Amino acid sequence: MAGKLIVFLCVIVISQGVDIGSLKLDQVLILSRHNVRTPLMDTLEKYTPKQWPKWNDTSGMLTEKGALLEGYMGKYIYDWLDNEGFMEGCPEQKDVLIYANTKARTIDTAQAFVDSAFKNCNITVRHLDDLTVFDPIFFPIVHNTTEVFRNKISEEMTALIKKMNLTESYTELQKILQIQDADICKSLYLCDLNAAQTEVVLEVGEEPNVSGPLFIGNAIVDSFIMSYYEGMPLEDVAWGLINTTEQWELMAKISKENQNLRFNLTSGAKDIAGPLIKYMFNIFEDKSPKFSMLVGHDSNLNSVISALEFKPFELPEQFEPFPIGGKLVFQKFVDSTNQYLKIEYVYPSTNQLRNAEVLCLAHPPKRVVLELKGCKTDSNGFCLWSDFMKLNVY
Incomplete structure (x- = not known):
């Protein structure tokens, strides 16, 4: 009875607000x-005919x-x-x-x-x-490597891919890249990110991942964002072609969808x-x-x-x-x-x-x-x- 009274009093305290x-x-x-x-x-050259800005270190370094x-x-x-x-x-x-x-x-x-x-x-x-x-x-x-559990995650990720709508983001990104003139378009005929399909990649001992336009888009946007934070001249951040908050939001949407698809999973x-x-x-x-x-x-x-x-x-x-x-x-x-x-x-x-x-x-x-x-x-x-x-x- 005493324990229930203490819990009840605690609920009253938190509902009334704590005395800071x-x-x-x-x-x-x-x-x-x-x-x-x-x-x-560090292999982004194939996605655009343009020259990427130079960094003073190898990939993924502070x-x-x-x-x-x-x-x-x-x-x-x-x-x-x-x-x-x-x-x-x-x-x-x-x-x-x-x-x-x-x-x-x-x-x-x-x-x-x-x-x-x-x-x-x-x-x-x-x-x-x-x-x-x-x-x-x-x-x-994914630590649980049973087939049932992995299938459950794969099904959730596949369902999330079907719900994604990155049409505007991909359209803006490939316009910035001029992807139609890039090696990826000439050699692998990937000339339109909206026409390609994002696929789930689940391998034992590896992070949940994707292939296709979401993987490509996320890597490119990551480069844009890091160069912006690094304080590079604006003409070296996406070649000076991101000039509005709306454009940054479109780019960031790609990063957000990539993150949530891979790690914000109910299952x-x-x-x-x-x-x-x-x-x-x-x-x-x-x-x-x-x-x-x-x-x-x-x-x-x-x-x-x-x-x-x-x-x-x-x-x-x-x-x-x-x-x-x-x-x-x-x-x-x-x-x-x-x-x-x-x-x-x-x-x-x-x-x-x-x-x-x-x-x-x-x-x-x-x-x-x-x-x-x-x-x-x-x-x-x-x-x-x-x-x-x-x-x-x-």
């Missing part, structure tokens, strides 16, 4: 995407500007935590975990964050010793994100370390958000669904009687990225409060920590 003035920040876990990198595909931008974010995060009374000076090693996937861009992003957030402190970036393998915690693959997200979510909840259950940051990829953010069933949200001043350098910030607050969760998406706007704007408390990144379907939230974005922990089915 009495709260103390107790634990923070950040799931981060790496910062600005070189394009992932750029110098990406490291700079991550440093700005690191300093902002530390100043915010200091302002909350959560952290002061150099924290002890046991109170901080910075853990990155084995890709160079994630490790370098984590290091750039540490170098700025914990400058001159003895904080190290953790990762697997073997950098030739994708860390299983971050690897967004597969919980399986894909399972190891990462289990790792996160182990930290929550241990109540340690005090501050954690896990540095992965947009696929990690997407699958975790889908698996935990976040309510739909919008990220203003961004055209990426999971912005470069963006962070999903889980915050545990406590007062004298209870514990609460607040989740925010903290991310740089497109202008902050392109212009390399210094972030600080007076000029912060964008912050959007998110909600979970399984954790009733008050008007300030707080839900009961106990309700959140019930979402741990891993």
Whole structure:
């Protein structure tokens, strides 16, 4: 009876709103995407007769500007935590975990964050010793390899492909590319992205993927977006042919459809994100370390958000669904009687990225409060920590 009374009183508290003035920040876990990198595909020449801009590194590597931008974010995060009374000076090693996937861009992003957030402190970036393998915690693959499960995912992906409408996006993209004059048109007769078919590619031990126009379009748009963030002259960003917000939205729609088709799956997200979510909840259950940051990829953010069933949200001043350098910030607050969760998406706007704007408390990144379907939230974005922990089915 006493237990039921406590639960009832907690429900009343959260419905009436939490007394923010009495709260103390107790634990923070950040799931981060790496910062600005070189394009992932370095064989784009066949899709256009035009010359692509040159990058100073091989594909998929954090750029110098990406490291700079991550440093700005690191300093902002530390100043915010200091302002909350959560952290002061150099924290002890046991109170901080910075853990990155084995890709160079994630490790370098984590290091750039540490170098700025914990400058001159003895904080190290953790990762697997073997950098030739994708860390299983971050690897967004289908773990259940039974034929029945794989068929279920394949059927869902195929159904989503049929619902996709990228006609305007493909038309605009191939106009920018002049694809009718490209080698891909002359040799393989792929001259119209709208006439080609996107196909599901599901291989054991690999990420869910696609072939066809969505795969091609996503790789090309990725190059456009990264060159824009990198601050290249506008004539080197899609050859100066993306001049309006509407055009960027059309391009970004290709990226969004690619992400959601592969990782935002009703049938597969919980399986894909399972190891990462289990790792996160182990930290929550241990109540340690005090501050954690896990540095992965947009696929990690997407699958975790889908698996935990976040309510739909919008990220203003961004055209990426999971912005470069963006962070999903889980915050545990406590007062004298209870514990609460607040989740925010903290991310740089497109202008902050392109212009390399210094972030600080007076000029912060964008912050959007998110909600979970399984954790009733008050008007300030707080839900009961106990309700959140019930979402741990891993």
